[in-house]
Every structure is written in structure tokens, then in C-alpha cells.
Amino acid sequence: MTPPVPPIDTTWAHPARVxxxxxxxxxxxxxxxxxxxxLPAQARDAARQNREFMHRAVSHLAGQGVDQFLDIGSGIPTAPNLHQIAQRALPSARVVYADNDPLVLRHAQALLAGSPEGATDYIMGDVREPDAIIDHARTVLDFERPVALSLIALLHFITEDQDPYGVxxxxxxxxxxxxxxxxxNASPDWRPDLAAQVxxxxxxxxxxxxxxxxxEVARFFDGLDLLEPGLVAVTEWYRDDKAPAPEECGIYGAVARIP
Structure with a gap:
């Protein structure tokens, strides 16, 4: 049974909709x-850069045989979305999306149709309650085999008092x-003035x-094995594609293997 969509509050901005x-x-x-x-014009560039990084990272992992993905803070589906990238390489890939905006749930139910061989599922969930997301993901994904956890443009909305490293x-x-x-994770390292404005x-x-x-971003990867090129600006991270065009960037990104 399809779960009911909670009411959408349009009186407050939501990160997924922004x-x-x-x-x-x-x-x-x-x-x-x-x-x-x-927001400064660079914010649009940052959103695009995040998206392009996700495409490259997921494409690389799927190309290496990773066929299970848990994408938290998925946002409103924008083609090509994560499951489409993964299932191009591996039609049997299984993907679970999670977000805490009811509008995302509404669009997910309508648009997130995966390949016949694979599976695509969605949970209304908040990363600050990780156990609930994990419990649901276990009904779709096999946690006895590797899973790729995607936290794209999410952690900069989790402040220190909400225990981001613990989550x-x-x-x-x-x-x-x-x-x-x-x-x-967005960073003030390159342009503190623009970061403060945002x-x-x-x-x-x-x-x-x-x-x-x-x-501070590197701490999220403590104990993990960073894939080359390590923790860099998202515009500098690539593996299988040719190098992205150089451009100003204010976001760090990385992919790491869990030993």
C-alpha cells in the first residue's frame, strides 16, 4: 500500500525545494x-556541481559492480537521478531514497520508477534519525553485501548541536x-564572504x-579508505571520465571505502 503523503507546508522554505x-x-x-x-549567483553553480559530482561518483561505483545505494537527503527527483545512473551500468541495482520533505515523497512516488530488473524505493525519513532509515533500507537492500551511502549536499544542513559526526x-x-x-559539504575555505552571505x-x-x-569535512571519513583523488573540491573529483572543466567551487566531496 502506498503511504499517504503528509501535508506540505508552503509557508516555510525547505532545503530540498530551494x-x-x-x-x-x-x-x-x-x-x-x-x-x-x-543567494549569490555562485549558489546555482554549486547546486549543479554537486549534481555532477554525484553522477560521476555513482557511475564509477556502479562500474565497479556496486549495485546497492542508500541516498539520504535525496531531494526532488531531477533526471538523471541516482537510480538512473546506477541502473544504466547495472540494471539490477537497488536504490533506497530518503528525504524529510513531503513534496519529495509525492514526486518520488510518481517519478522514481526503476528498471524492471532492479528496485527503487523511498522512505520519508530524517538523517538525524538514522536507525529508522536503516531499518527501512534493510527491507530493500541486502546489508550482507556492500552498500553505497550517498550524503550529497546534506551535512551542511546538520549543525554541530545535531551531532553530524555521530549520525x-x-x-x-x-x-x-x-x-x-x-x-x-559546503565550505568557507575558498570564499568566506560568499559563504557568510549564503x-x-x-x-x-x-x-x-x-x-x-x-x-572538519575530513572527520566524516575517519577510519575509511579514501578513493583517489581524495577529499577535494567536487569539481576536481573524477575517476572514469575526463577531467571536468576548471571552475570556482565552494564544496568538498569524496568517496571512501569502508574497510
């Missing part, structure tokens, strides 16, 4: 567009050896942000 606006999508509301339109550690600890962590605009809308330095 992200959709930044990507040029139409599945957002005036309150989300109002936030996005006040990631809990998720990683549930995965078997040979799994992978794919993660990005943080201010989101906070005016009631959304707290946690931009992190390289050292």
Missing part, C-alpha cells in the same frame, strides 16, 4: 524561490565491509547551515 529552484526546477514554491533568488558514524557502522560513503540568507528563512573547513 535546491530544486537552484537547479532550475519547477517543483518549489514562492517561499523557496524567494530564498534562492537572494554519519552510525550510518557507516551499519554497512558491511566493502561499502562506500559518498559525501559532500549562511545569512538561509538563516533569515529559518534554515541553519554548517559550512565546514576541509579538516
Amino acid at each position: 535546491y530544486d529552484w537552484l537547479l532550475g526546477g519547477k517543483d518549489n514554491h514562492p517561499v523557496d524561490a524567494a530564498v534562492g533568488s537572494k 554519519v558514524a552510525r550510518l557507516v557502522s551499519a554497512l558491511p565491509p566493502g561499502s562506500h560513503l559518498v559525501l559532500t 549562511v545569512d540568507e538561509y538563516e533569515r528563512a529559518g534554515i541553519r547551515l554548517a559550512f565546514r573547513t576541509r579538516a
Whole structure:
């Protein structure tokens, strides 16, 4: 039975819908567009860069035989989405999406149809409650085999008082050896002025942000084996494709194997 969609509150901006606006999508509301339109122009570039990093990372992992993905903070489906990238390489790939915005659930139910050989599922869940997401994911994914955990453009919405490192550690600890962590986090390292502007605009809308330095982002990967080229600007991370065109970037990203 398809779960009912909770009511959507359009009086407050939501990160998933602001992200959709930044990507040029139409599945957002005036309150989300109002936030996005006040951000510096580089914010649109950042959304695109995050998306392109996800495509490259998932394509690489699927090309290496990884056929199970848990994508938390999935956002509103924008083609090609993670399951489409994975199932191009491996039609039998199984993908579980999780997000805490009811609008994402509504679109997921309508749009996230996977390949006949694979499986695509969605849970209404919050990364700050990792056990609930893991319990649901176990009904779709085989946790006796490697799983790729995707946390793209999510952790900078989890502030220090919400225990981001503990949340990631809990998720990683549930995965078997040979799994992978794919993660990005916005940073003030390159342009502190722009980072401060973005943080201010989101906070005016009631959304707290946690931009992190390289050292702070690196802590999410403690004990894991970083794949080359390591923790870098997302525009500099690539494996199987030719190098992306150089451009200004304010986001760190990496893929790491869980030993």
C-alpha cells in the first residue's frame, strides 16, 4: 500500500525545494524561490556541481559492480537521478531514497520508477534519525553485501548541536565491509564572504547551515579508505571520465571505502 503523503507546508522554505529552484526546477514554491533568488549567483553553480559530482561518483561505483545505494537527503527527483545512473551500468541495482520533505515523497512516488530488473524505493525519513532509515533500507537492500551511502549536499544542513559526526558514524557502522560513503559539504575555505552571505540568507528563512573547513569535512571519513583523488573540491573529483572543466567551487566531496 502506498503511504499517504503528509501535508506540505508552503509557508516555510525547505532545503530540498530551494535546491530544486537552484537547479532550475519547477517543483518549489514562492517561499523557496524567494530564498534562492537572494543567494549569490555562485549558489546555482554549486547546486549543479554537486549534481555532477554525484553522477560521476555513482557511475564509477556502479562500474565497479556496486549495485546497492542508500541516498539520504535525496531531494526532488531531477533526471538523471541516482537510480538512473546506477541502473544504466547495472540494471539490477537497488536504490533506497530518503528525504524529510513531503513534496519529495509525492514526486518520488510518481517519478522514481526503476528498471524492471532492479528496485527503487523511498522512505520519508530524517538523517538525524538514522536507525529508522536503516531499518527501512534493510527491507530493500541486502546489508550482507556492500552498500553505497550517498550524503550529497546534506551535512551542511546538520549543525554541530545535531551531532553530524555521530549520525554519519552510525550510518557507516551499519554497512558491511566493502561499502562506500559518498559525501559532500559546503565550505568557507575558498570564499568566506560568499559563504557568510549564503549562511545569512538561509538563516533569515529559518534554515541553519554548517559550512565546514576541509579538516572538519575530513572527520566524516575517519577510519575509511579514501578513493583517489581524495577529499577535494567536487569539481576536481573524477575517476572514469575526463577531467571536468576548471571552475570556482565552494564544496568538498569524496568517496571512501569502508574497510
